[in-house]
Amino acid sequence: IKKSSILEIIDFKEKIEEIGGLEGLKEWLSSKAQVFRRLDEAKKFGVDTPKGVLLVGMPGCGKSLAAKASARLFNVPLLRLDIGRLLGKYVGESEHNMRVALKTAESISPCILWIDEIEKAFAGIDQNGGASDITKRLFGQFLTWLQEKENTVFVVATANDITAFPPEFLRKGRFDEVFFIDFPNEEERERIFEIHLEKRRKMSDDINLKELAEETEGYCGADIEEIVKNAVENKFILETENEEEKKITTNNLLEATKSIDSLSNIL
Numbered sequence: 071i072k073k074s075s076i077l078e079i080i081d082f083k084e085k086i087e088e089i090g091g092l093e094g095l096k097e098w099l100s101s102k103a104q105v106f107r108r109l110d111e112a113k114k115f116g117v118d119t120p121k122g123v124l125l126v127g128m129p130g131c132g133k134s135l136a137a138k139a140s141a142r143l144f145n146v147p148l149l150r151l152d153i154g155r156l157l158g159k160y161v162g163e164s165e166h167n168m169r170v171a172l173k174t175a176e177s178i179s180p181c182i183l184w185i186d187e188i189e190k191a192f193a194g195i196d197q198n199g200g201a202s203d204i205t206k207r208l209f210g211q212f213l214t215w216l217q218e219k220e221n222t223v224f225v226v227a228t229a230n231d232i233t234a235f236p237p238e239f240l241r242k243g244r245f246d247e248v249f250f251i252d253f254p255n256e257e258e259r260e261r262i263f264e265i266h267l268e269k270r271r272k273m274s275d276d277i278n279l280k281e282l283a284e285e286t287e288g289y290c291g292a293d294i295e296e297i298v299k300n301a302v303e304n305k306f307i308l309e310t311e312n313e314e315e316k317k318i319t320t321n322n323l324l325e326a327t328k329s330i331d332s333l334s335n336i337l
């Protein structure tokens with residue numbers, strides 16, 4: 071598989087512990103990973119093979135992070151399917167592309183197949199099945215595959231907008247579970263600050279995580295990452311030689327917060 075094709079192999083190094091909040095999802099993925107890592111044994115024991123999960127929610131709150139972290143947790147390759155790129159000009163081309171992509175994923179299994187912004191591909195299919203013929207055909211093809219696929223392909227589908235889905239898609243049995251990914255609450259924001267400070271080896275006892283979390287209501291995980299990144303960069307360009315002055319403080323972070331517009335401020 072080449073980079074930037076319909077099916078792309080994605081590099082990942084993210085650990086599940088690097089996700090702040092989303093406790094239910096992390097726990098669920100960890101239990102599925104235990105099954106996935108011992109599939110043969112699990113089958114013999116009578117356990118169903120995990121099929122996949124749908125993650126729906128606001129941008130920047132950790133859906134892609136969760137897709138990558140699950141690949142590490144499951145210890146398998148991560149393939150991303152770009153449904154937008156499937157669409158071809160010729161009759162039958164899109165279906166052919168979809169078939170080839172899904173077959174390729176099966177040939178690489180066990181693996182995780184990550185389908186990002188899945189609603190974009192199936193947008194416009196309403197309750198009455200209205201949409202362009204090609205969208206409907208691709209949707210049908212994908213649903214059939216989901217139901218009949220080689221189970222060693224675990225699907226992680228991510229989407230921002232659940233209202234764009236045809237109801238059939240959400241019916242029980244398509245995915246093992248649907249998770250709604252919301253903005254982080256105060257406690258979760260504390261943890262996300264801590265995670266990103268630790269990643270840059272800038273966490274210290276002096277940093278008041280509680281205050282930072284209180285001041286960042288409505289900010290998503292990606293915003294918090296940006297705040298930490300900017301605060302560290304601002305510190306670096308000061309070019310101080312004094313070790314104490316090099317330390318990141320709560321005030322540095324609060325200052326950096328002002329330069330980031332949270333999504334809730336923009337909306």
Ligand code: ATP
Pocket residue numbers: 088089090091092128129130131132133134135136230254262265290291292293295
């Ligand atoms: P989009 O719908 O725009 O693709 P997303 O929900 O997939 O958004 P991510 O790409 O996972 O969001 O988030 C972007 C970055 O923000 C992540 O790589 C991570 O560094 C940080 N981030 C987001 N959410 C969290 C979180 N819950 N914990 C820690 N870091 C987070």
